[in-house]
Amino acid sequence: MEHSKQTQYTSKEIKESGDSSSVPNGHFDGLVKRPAGGPVRAPAPQPPGAECGSHRQTNAVMESWREERTRSVEDNEMSLPSLAAAYTTILRGLGEDPQRQGLLKTPWRAATAMQFFTKGYQEKIIDVLNDAIFDEDHDEMVIVKDIDMFSMCEHHLVPIFGRVHIGYLPNKRVLGLSKLARIVEIYSRRLQVQERLTKQIAVAITEALQPTGVGVVIEATHMCMVMRGVQKMNSKTVTSTMLGVFREDPKTRDEFLTLIRS
Numbered sequence: 001m002e003h004s005k006q007t008q009y010t011s012k013e014i015k016e017s018g019d020s021s022s023v024p025n026g027h028f029d030g031l032v033k034r035p036a037g038g039p040v041r042a043p044a045p046q047p048p049g050a051e052c053g054s055h056r057q058t059n060a061v062m063e064s065w066r067e068e069r070t071r072s073v074e075d076n077e078m079s080l081p082s083l084a085a086a087y088t089t090i091l092r093g094l095g096e097d098p099q100r101q102g103l104l105k106t107p108w109r110a111a112t113a114m115q116f117f118t119k120g121y122q123e124k125i126i127d128v129l130n131d132a133i134f135d136e137d138h139d140e141m142v143i144v145k146d147i148d149m150f151s152m153c154e155h156h157l158v159p160i161f162g163r164v165h166i167g168y169l170p171n172k173r174v175l176g177l178s179k180l181a182r183i184v185e186i187y188s189r190r191l192q193v194q195e196r197l198t199k200q201i202a203v204a205i206t207e208a209l210q211p212t213g214v215g216v217v218i219e220a221t222h223m224c225m226v227m228r229g230v231q232k233m234n235s236k237t238v239t240s241t242m243l244g245v246f247r248e249d250p251k252t253r254d255e256f257l258t259l260i261r262s
Helices: 012-017 053-066 073-093 106-117 126-131 177-187 194-209 250-260
Strands: 133-135 142-153 159-169 173-175 213-223 239-243
Touching: 012 053, 053 106, 073 106, 073 194, 126 177, 142 177, 142 213, 159 194, 159 250, 173 177, 173 194, 177 194, 177 250, 194 213, 213 250
Parallel strands: none
Antiparallel strands: 133 173, 142 159, 159 213, 213 239
């Protein structure tokens, strides 16, 4: 697996971002607190030419994560009629009759299903993790693997499904194990690309716990490759994000990759 080709973050880079409002996912105002009366540190000046293309790409991704979209139950109720009307238009465009018996309720069913498929827009990470972070003097690797994942390809609006493997090295704090699966659920239940999803999960865990390191690997099948296009039935896409010692220490990374394959 080639980790060198991915734009990654180290724990140090994330910590140096200053106050919690500048972290990439932008959700941990209540968890990461700056010292009382402490100044907000400005980013260290960079020498001319220090910002390479990969850093500019990283900054762009971080900016996109700050712009989290949220949706409420009330928003769902208000938008349901227009979504259903859009599906009616789609049925007509496909040459179907929306008034025939089998399709009478299809626009409403499809609209409510799409709202469920994208319910991650209704949740924030801080709401999930606020009561599930515990002080614990444990510094050995924690791994939860084979987490089922369902998402929607933002390019074709067809499913992506597979498994997520997460590992981290605690730094005096641990996270309730089920919350790792909840993080996966929040970010996967949105319109996604697998590369971004992998990074979002890893960075969210780093923001919440400030661990020594985090590793995330996703193995997924994309129906846009299976049902259309190249139509390769058995193809899988594997992406990874390694932060902190998972990126810096080959032995730690190899231990993680060995354990998730066992």
